Amino acid sequence: MGRAAAGSAPVDLRRVGIHPDFWYPVAASRDIPPDTVRPASFAGRRIALFRTRRGGVHALEDRCAHRQVPLSMGVVEGEALRCCYHAWAYRGDGRISQIPYLPKGAERPPRGVLAYPVRERYGLVFVFPGDPAKAPATPLPELPEYGSPAHRAMRFSRTVRCHYSFMHENLLDMNHQFLHRGVLGRIQPTLLDRRTDGRSVEARYRFTPEGGRKDRGAGLLSAEGLGGRGAPDVLTIRTEYPYQTLQLVPDGEERPAFSLWVAYVPRDAEQRTNHVHGLLMIRKPRFGAALNLAWPLIRRFTERVFAEDRMAVEAEQRAWDEQGADWNQEVFPLILDLREMLRRNGVPLEPAGALCGSRVGCADGSNGAACGNM
Template sequence: MTEIDSDRAGSGRSPVHPQPESGLSDLRRVGANPDYWYPVALSRKVRTGQVIATAFAGERIALYRGENGAVHALEDRCAHRQVPLSMGVVEGETLRCCYHAWAYRGDGRISQIPYLSKGDGRPPRGVRGYPVREAYGLVFVFPGAPEKAALTALPELPAFGSPAYKTMTFCRPVRCHYSFMHENLLDMNHQFLHRGVVGKLHPQLLESRTGTRSVEARYLFTHVGGKRNRGAELLATEGTGRRGSSDTMIIRTDYPYQTLDLVPQNAERPAFRLWAVYVPEGAEQRTCHAYGLLMIAKPRIPGALHLAWPLIRRFTERVFAEDRMAVEAEQRAWEEQNEDRNHEVFPLILDVREVLRGNGVPLRPSSGAAACGPALGV
């Protein structure tokens, strides 16, 4: 985890911003930094002997799993006639283009051109191969400088695989710039949006801390009335949901990932822990794929969580659908106005915008071609 800048830690107050948002560069034109590990597919979607199409920020990627079980990631175009390799055929550990049967190794090098004899010409070098790792039921690729991959750690999720927690996985497309998603999760003042499923909540920002690549906020959540969805009550396994009950919520953007821990009143451990990342798809990064791992604490009664699982799933899907509606509306407004006209007043969100700008990269010019693979559902 990133070390917090001690001179910027506060108790409910964030650093003073010397200039308004309008005086800064438009965050929606800042691209995601590729020098991190990003999930691009669910592991179970990449079956042995099969290939699928995915993308990162306009770079089309073909994923395939060879007979030995390893997943490989190649630039999704044949060096010969540019036909997508995701249309190809897996043979052993190689991927063969569907058009002229050129065969590629897992590193992107060409291993065979069936009709080319020795001396008939020198074949091209091949296509780009991406570093790949599998963890937490996800396939991660490193789209940045390859030499940095070995030096860059995957996110650490100690609750994943713990016998005390059970994990629910999410994978959903969202038609917005990834920055809107960071802001949505970190800013708990939008709970009015979810009044139909969580009742009346009073979020109080207790403290926030900001570093060069991280922002952390600690909220006190008090349920002050209104009907609460049964799934919401089941998700908070320690018995929250009573009128007047208070929970502590800790949310952190640790670039480019986000985490959220909910600790019920008088509980010894989080009722649930969320890890999320928003992977841009198109070159202009106006769409992203939200990957989330919701690690839910198992209650004391054996089997109770299994029975509650469908209700919790429906609750989380409904909350996500409402959030998606809001951030996609923000994106549409940005596109209609061709600039960011937000009048943000919450210092915490101004902080996270600075972090996203400071760690992002300039957007590459769009080629005008469709850059996204098909959406990969849960």
């Protein structure tokens, strides 16, 4: 994986790719209505998502086997996706279902196109870009608050121009709250404890407003009945590879006031741009109308915080690009733990042009996806 040899310097984390053997969200379900096709991507692999007339969603390599024209430019007809160029038609498993002009008795192509396992949950379309044989046994993230009558969910979808690891570090390291002083006020985070193992890193923080004043973010939540008896107090953040979660528990309560789940999905082959898919689940107060009234304010508040975080992590990526290496002088043990965990679970970045592989071996799925045969 991404581990350095014994006695050598650690592998630059920004050169470690995210592991493909997990379920990654690549689109919102509502953005793919029946009889439509949409482009998507994962780490430089172009994907055509299409929903058939019966409602099923499929994910194919976004290149027609004929002339390599993007299938996302095509049209959905019934249960098949038809290329816009010569009208070759493909089933959801990547097999060619029709070549309209093929003469009777003519030799057919030996294979179709790659097909990726697909699942829908939480209003998102997940694909499995790794070894398809591992997909059935690999669980989707469990989000019990989503769809619960006691919660209301908010979805986020933003592109950020940085390596996914910068995003993991940003959310886990609450020592950067000075960045948000204009939105949250001046607050002092205290790390209560941290835990790590081979697949996860977890931290719990307590927040103390400077000067004894309630911070603005806490004030917004408590004013709307979302913060319990006191200011939101204990924050638990966990990176369980490859996802991240955050739960905020108000002072004096046991249940979180809100929970956040986030996935960072690399888009380009060098993985210097990622798409953030997030779900914020907020517990409804006793008077549900209060949350409805506060919803636009909560969205504006979270968007402002995210915009500041994006500014910072994109600046970090620009510095890496300019220096050609990671010159960070990190001192926080929690982030050092996180970096090691991400290295161990990641994979070496594939050379440019190697994605979707050499066509050799496609038929048996050895390049990480199923390839449809005739």
